[in-house]
Amino acid sequence: MSTGHVPVAIIGGGLGGLTASRVLHVNGIESAVFELEASPEARTQGGMLDIHEANGQKALHAARLHDAFREIVHPGGEAMRLLGPDGTVRVDEADDGTGDRPEVDRGELRDLLLRSLPDGTVRWGRRVTAARALGDGRHEVTFADGSAVTTDLLIGADGAWSRVRPLLSDAWPAYTGISLAETDLFEADARHPDSAAIVGPGFFMALGDERGILAHRESDGSLHAYTALKADEGWLDTVDFSDPAAAKAAVLAHFEGWDEGLRKLIADADAITPRRIHALPVGHRWERVPGVTLLGDAAHVMPPFAGEGANLAMFDGAQLALALAAHPGDTEAALRAYEKELFPRSEETARDSADSLDTMFGERGLQEMAAFFTAGPAGHQDHS
Secondary structure, eight states: OOEEEEEEEEEOOSHHHHHHHHHHHHTTOOOEEEOSSSSTTSSOOOSEEEOOTTTHHHHHHHTTOHHHHHTTOOTTTTOEEEEOTTOOEEEEEOOOSOOSOOEEEHHHHHHHHHHTSOTTSEEOSOOEEEEEEEETTEEEEEETTSOEEEEEEEEEOOOTTOSSGGGTOOOOOEEEEEEEEEEEESSHHHHOHHHHHHHOSSEEEEEETTEEEEEEEOTTSOEEEEEEEEOOTTGGGGSOTTSHHHHHHHHHGGGTTSOHHHHHHHHTOSEEEEEEEEEOOTTOOOOOOTTEEEOTHHHHOOOSTTSOHHHHHHHHHHHHHHHHHHSTTOHHHHHHHHHHHHHHHHHHHHHHHHHHHHHHTSTTHHHHHHHHHHHSSOOOOOOO
């Protein structure tokens, strides 16, 4: 088994891990990112993200990438529509270009971060099988290919099912009671013009009956939708998603009586994929353990219904890197400073996200969300 050593090992090449590595790089600190996917093209990276001024954009400033980010913003993406189950439009806000949550394609943002790193920073095809402490703050990480690496600082940026988290915490994400069927409608203007007209140019929600359909227009002209249901954790296992027609029929059975135009976002889908929504306990935190910390979903996975997942991951990554740069030679002081800010920030946002889930899929979800959007600035969701 080959074993190497890196000063800083970041497990996970998502937006949070890449942001951490980039901000470390611009501050003269070398890191290596270990990503389980085989290559940058291993899979599509999913839908649109709104990048918030208060956190995601601050991270991009710290990464010296904000100008490049502005070049990939999706024009019109901050538009928002809210409909009831009968198809009646309750809220319809245009994107006038003055909002502070511009939309970008997740894949394009990831590519921007990847291009900003020195060659060889990301080690592809590295699936973690074990992580253990060696003493004095050092750790060893073992990968499925039989290789291993030792590190002076181990950063878990490896998502909800983190293999690093058990070094710090025995918490595990729990099912929130909401299951999703993700659907894609490709070349929407040409192939699905009715659905394209209903969704509009940006973000779309239809809520009622304690369920909903949430959608975005993607920068490639497709529609990406999330059909959300309150369901037992095992419900998705009763649906054969290898048979798209059967899967769509099973989901549509929960939307009897809904407007036919809304149902077409499911019925006409070119692809359908199941997904359960999990969350760590609100207020998840851990005692300081030398040489290891977490960021993003590894630290605080939460429901996506407050639009903060990707933004928080990037902000975590930037703040951790800045703390390390501010405490040269004293990793523990840096980690204490980072976690002191991380824990209350995560707790507040996790509570907001849990409240948003309860509101949107409650008995008065449509009325309460209509009141929210008409009372102040639109709070778009990012489904990260």
